[in-house]
Amino acid sequence: MEYDVIVAGASFAGLAVAAQLRGKRVLVLDRQPIGEGQTSACGTLVSTLQALGLEASIIQVHDRLVVHTPGRTFTYPMPEPFCTFDYPKLCQLLWEQTDAEFVQLPATGLDGGRVLTPHGDYAGRVIVDASGWRAALGASLRPNLVRRNRLNFGLETTQVYQEEGLHFWYDPRGLLPMGITWCFPIERFSRIGVGSYRGETRLLPTLDRFARALGVERNGLHGGYFPYALRDPIVGDLFLVGDAAGQCLALTGEGIRPALFFGTHLGRLLRRALDGQISLDEARQSYRRLVLARKRGYDLLTWCQHILPHMPLPVVRGLLALVSQPAVLQRVLSRYIRAFALAPTALTALESQRGGS
Numbered sequence: 001m002e003y004d005v006i007v008a009g010a011s012f013a014g015l016a017v018a019a020q021l022r023g024k025r026v027l028v029l030d031r032q033p034i035g036e037g038q039t040s041a042c043g044t045l046v047s048t049l050q051a052l053g054l055e056a057s058i059i060q061v062h063d064r065l066v067v068h069t070p071g072r073t074f075t076y077p078m079p080e081p082f083c084t085f086d087y088p089k090l091c092q093l094l095w096e097q098t099d100a101e102f103v104q105l106p107a108t109g110l111d112g113g114r115v116l117t118p119h120g121d122y123a124g125r126v127i128v129d130a131s132g133w134r135a136a137l138g139a140s141l142r143p144n145l146v147r148r149n150r151l152n153f154g155l156e157t158t159q160v161y162q163e164e165g166l167h168f169w170y171d172p173r174g175l176l177p178m179g180i181t182w183c184f185p186i187e188r189f190s191r192i193g194v195g196s197y198r199g200e201t202r203l204l205p206t207l208d209r210f211a212r213a214l215g216v217e218r219n220g221l222h223g224g225y226f227p228y229a230l231r232d233p234i235v236g237d238l239f240l241v242g243d244a245a246g247q248c249l250a251l252t253g254e255g256i257r258p259a260l261f262f263g264t265h266l267g268r269l270l271r272r273a274l275d276g277q278i279s280l281d282e283a284r285q286s287y288r289r290l291v292l293a294r295k296r297g298y299d300l301l302t303w304c305q306h307i308l309p310h311m312p313l314p315v316v317r318g319l320l321a322l323v324s325q326p327a328v329l330q331r332v333l334s335r336y337i338r339a340f341a342l343a344p345t346a347l348t349a350l351e352s353q354r355g356g357s
């Protein structure tokens with residue numbers, strides 16, 4: 001049997017695609033059960049989760065962002081609240097919005113319209129790679145798609161530590177010369193992490209020292225790579241979304257909102273193509289335009305991430321102080337937030353405009 005859509009990867013991006021395709025024959029493949037394998041601190045905007053009916057996964061709401069530098073701390077009230085959420089629960093809620101089939105198998109490659117796995121292959125009219133930074137299918141078609149020098153790396157532990165707000169530390173002469181550390185509270189606990197802007201993977205000693213500086217010991221470990229440069233969202237006939245398409249943002253490492261945003265848009269475009277309202281080629285063109293419309297923002301953040309470690313600390317502090325001015329903060333954050341705003345009505349309008357153009 002041929003599926004309408006096969007999605008490789010059952011995390012933020014893949015499930016967001018499948019959630020828009022109820023009533024279609026959709027197969028979702030993942031090497032792990034749905035909701036297992038959390039890699040991230042799971043911090044995102046409350047409004048994003050509300051727009052997708054996922055607010056029941058929220059653990060703690062945060063109204064401020066706090067950036068610590070040696071000798072000075074900056075507190076930024078958020079124009080919109082962020083939250084930390086429960087990853088398995090969010091995946092389960094998204095999965096319940098689909099009526100897709102799930103198979104726990106890794107996708108290992110493509111043969112025309114067939115997705116290969118170690119236990120047979122599956123035919124699909126449309127194939128979506130949402131398998132994270134490795135882009136299992138995209139990279140099988142285009143070996144240089146995943147550039148190792150365009151990957152950040154982070155490690156986290158979850159320990160009893162209560163706080164308010166999302167906290168970042170930038171200390172170029174201290175713990176981590178080319179990266180940041182963070183603490184994202186989840187009620188009685190916090191997700192405490194370190195991230196390297198050079199893709200440095202030997203971060204365990206740094207994580208241990210950072211945890212101890214907060215007065216706690218490491219307790220469990222998760223993490224991995226996250227890309228910081230956009231990749232082509234279409235390779236041959238294949239659609240790529242989320243980290244597979246390099247849609248995680250540089251500097252902030254925010255990849256959940258982009259994965260949900262592009263996944264939802266892509267799912268809706270595919271639904272229109274399967275309903276015969278647009279052709280699959282038009283869906284490809286619309287999707288590519290949607291991504292490219294944000295390329296300047298992506299490039300700006302990539303540039304900021306590259307130059308940050310080369311900037312003297314007083315300059316970094318000066319910039320952080322500038323952004324803390326209410327008018328500047330409002331402007332910067334609302335642009336940053338708006339780029340991936342997921343309002344269901346606005347979304348439909350945007351898609352009609354893109355699909356029809």
Ligand SMILES: Cc1cc2nc3c(=O)[nH]c(=O)nc-3n(C[C@H](O)[C@H](O)[C@H](O)COP(=O)(O)OP(=O)(O)OC[C@H]3O[C@@H](n4cnc5c(N)ncnc54)[C@H](O)[C@@H]3O)c2cc1C
Nearest residue numbers: 009011012013040041042043107132136154242243255256
């Ligand atoms: C330490 C750390 C902390 C982070 N914190 C945050 C944060 O607080 N907020 C934020 O917005 N972003 C954060 N990020 C980034 C964020 O986690 C990613 O951008 C986001 O997970 C991307 O979602 P995705 O669905 O594209 O990919 P993923 O979440 O990586 O999911 C990929 C899915 O594909 C599956 N898969 C992999 N290979 C195959 C295969 N061959 N076949 C089938 N399935 C496969 C995996 O099992 C997984 O389920 C963090 C990242 C790290 C590493």
